[in-house]
Amino acid sequence: MDYILSALKDAINLILTLDPEVSNVVGTSLKLSLTSTFLAALFGIPLGIIVSKIDFKGKYFLNTVLNTLLSLPTVVLGLFVYSIISRRGVLGEWGLLFTIRGIIIGQVLLIIPIVVALVRNAIHDIDEKMYKTAMSLGATDSQKFWLLISEARYGIIGALITSFGRVIGEVGVSMMIGGNIKGFTRTITTAIAMETNKGRFGFALALGIILLSISFIINFILYFFQSGESK
Amino acid sequence: MKNIILEANNIKKCYDKEHVLNIENIKIYEAAFNFLIGPNGSGKTTLLNILSMVDTDFKGDIIYRGQKVKKDKVDALKLRRKFSVIWQNPYLFKGTIAHNIGLPLKLRQVKTKEIEKKVKNIAKELEISHLLKKSHNELSGGERQKASIARALITNPEILFIDEPNNSLDYESAKYFNNLFSKLIDEGITILLITHDLYQIEHYADYITLLDKGKVSKTGLYEEMDI
Numbered sequence A: 001m002d003y004i005l006s007a008l009k010d011a012i013n014l015i016l017t018l019d020p021e022v023s024n025v026v027g028t029s030l031k032l033s034l035t036s037t038f039l040a041a042l043f044g045i046p047l048g049i050i051v052s053k054i055d056f057k058g059k060y061f062l063n064t065v066l067n068t069l070l071s072l073p074t075v076v077l078g079l080f081v082y083s084i085i086s087r088r089g090v091l092g093e094w095g096l097l098f099t100i101r102g103i104i105i106g107q108v109l110l111i112i113p114i115v116v117a118l119v120r121n122a123i124h125d126i127d128e129k130m131y132k133t134a135m136s137l138g139a140t141d142s143q144k145f146w147l148l149i150s151e152a153r154y155g156i157i158g159a160l161i162t163s164f165g166r167v168i169g170e171v172g173v174s175m176m177i178g179g180n181i182k183g184f185t186r187t188i189t190t191a192i193a194m195e196t197n198k199g200r201f202g203f204a205l206a207l208g209i210i211l212l213s214i215s216f217i218i219n220f221i222l223y224f225f226q227s228g229e230s231k
Numbered sequence B: 001m002k003n004i005i006l007e008a009n010n011i012k013k014c015y016d017k018e019h020v021l022n023i024e025n026i027k028i029y030e031a032a033f034n035f036l037i038g039p040n041g042s043g044k045t046t047l048l049n050i051l052s053m054v055d056t057d058f059k060g061d062i063i064y065r066g067q068k069v070k071k072d073k074v075d076a077l078k079l080r081r082k083f084s085v086i087w088q089n090p091y092l093f094k095g096t097i098a099h100n101i102g103l104p105l106k107l108r109q110v111k112t113k114e115i116e117k118k119v120k121n122i123a124k125e126l127e128i129s130h131l132l133k134k135s136h137n138e139l140s141g142g143e144r145q146k147a148s149i150a151r152a153l154i155t156n157p158e159i160l161f162i163d164e165p166n167n168s169l170d171y172e173s174a175k176y177f178n179n180l181f182s183k184l185i186d187e188g189i190t191i192l193l194i195t196h197d198l199y200q201i202e203h204y205a206d207y208i209t210l211l212d213k214g215k216v217s218k219t220g221l222y223e224e225m226d227i
Helices: A002-016 A021-051 A059-069 A074-085 A100-124 A128-135 A141-151 A155-168 A172-178 A187-198 A201-229 B044-051 B072-080 B097-107 B113-124 B143-154 B170-184 B196-204
Strands: B004-015 B019-027 B031-038 B059-064 B083-086 B159-163 B188-193 B207-212 B214-222
Touching: A002 B188, A021 A059, A021 A100, A021 A155, A021 A187, A021 A201, A021 B031, A059 A100, A059 A155, A074 A172, A074 B097, A100 A172, A128 A187, A128 B083, A141 A155, A155 B004, A172 A187, A172 B044, B004 B083, B004 B196, B019 B188, B019 B207, B019 B214, B031 B044, B031 B196, B044 B083, B044 B159, B044 B188, B083 B143, B097 B113, B097 B143, B113 B143, B159 B170, B170 B188, B170 B196
Parallel strands: B031 B188, B031 B207, B083 B159, B159 B188
Antiparallel strands: B004 B019, B004 B059, B207 B214
16 A cells, blocks of 8 residues: 555656656657647548548448447557558658657557548538528538538537547557657657556556546546537 | 519429429419418428529529529529528527527628627517527527528518428417518518418418429419319
8 A cells, every 4th residue: 555655646746846757758648649630630520521421332331441440459550550661561661660750640540530430420410401501591512511510510529539539548559650769759658558567656657647637638628519519 | 463573484303213393384473472382292392492492403494583593503592592491490500599590691791790780680570589699409499480580581582481380389479470471571572481271371372382292283363263
């Protein structure tokens, strides 16, 4: 029990004194997660709208693949990306392995299916009467599109927050692609895994508390938007 | 006989290769209460969608004030902006009722201050000022319909298309709106109304078109018709 209390004391101390190593790891994680979520949104939102609104051959298959990818284990994706960007891989020459850019590629691939699927659901849930009403009110095609986005806004924001939550808590991609290099590609989750093995429980616990706090804030915001959906 | 404001010739509409509408001719008279009646599934709402240019996927011609209307996006939009539609189950957009009522003006790029002023005026006129700050999903069925009527009237449409408006209105509100529609006709607005309400037909109809199985079976002045 003393050992846990001591680790907790150390953890709180590290957080309150804004320990440079803790700050660096948290900063790297936030930077990575925000960039990955932004890039996934850039591709995922239009794709989600297309999948929801346009009928094409193979749509059923694509939706099944998308739903499967929602629960894709991060180590499997890590392995896949590793095989592409490692020296012997197709993109080996680009030197992406053990870099921030490499992790971002992996994380974007991890959360794009989440963004696409959740945006698709948000758009799909909109009542068909919306389109007829928008037309009868005199909306142009682009105004109709923006009305559609506006009606699905809570669902779209929810998709991005969920994706951010997924990416900040993942360990497989960051570990396999990033290599957990101190001060460079070390993220909260990879640091927790390594520092626990090294016996620096206080440090790992500090990061755990921060990750849990971020997760709480994400869920708090998500709940806010979900309750906004019904208003 | 009043002037013809809108006319449709040889309208054909198919769903899954099956003709659901086959209208040789239908005339909508200006500043009059035009009624569209018929049994369920006779194609009334489909025809309303076409006449209001909400649906442009049909064969045939629409003539507005003597001019044939092109079905391209620009002309269809121009015409739609002269019309308003009150739907049977109105869709309200997320946001306040004030936002919903002002939306058609916002889409026409009217200045915010002017929109606010017009929203207040129409809400006062229709006695729904107390609903303006409410959210779109806080309203009863009748209140939603009243908000959608205000939204339809805020643009001063030349033709008002109405699809069975009284379904969600109580007796007093239905009476109020029937009188309001009559007043609008006196002011020069044309109304095309779909209804099953015999009282409404008996007391307000100027012209009637009876649809049956997607075809016009009777049409003309109400007084001269044997329905």
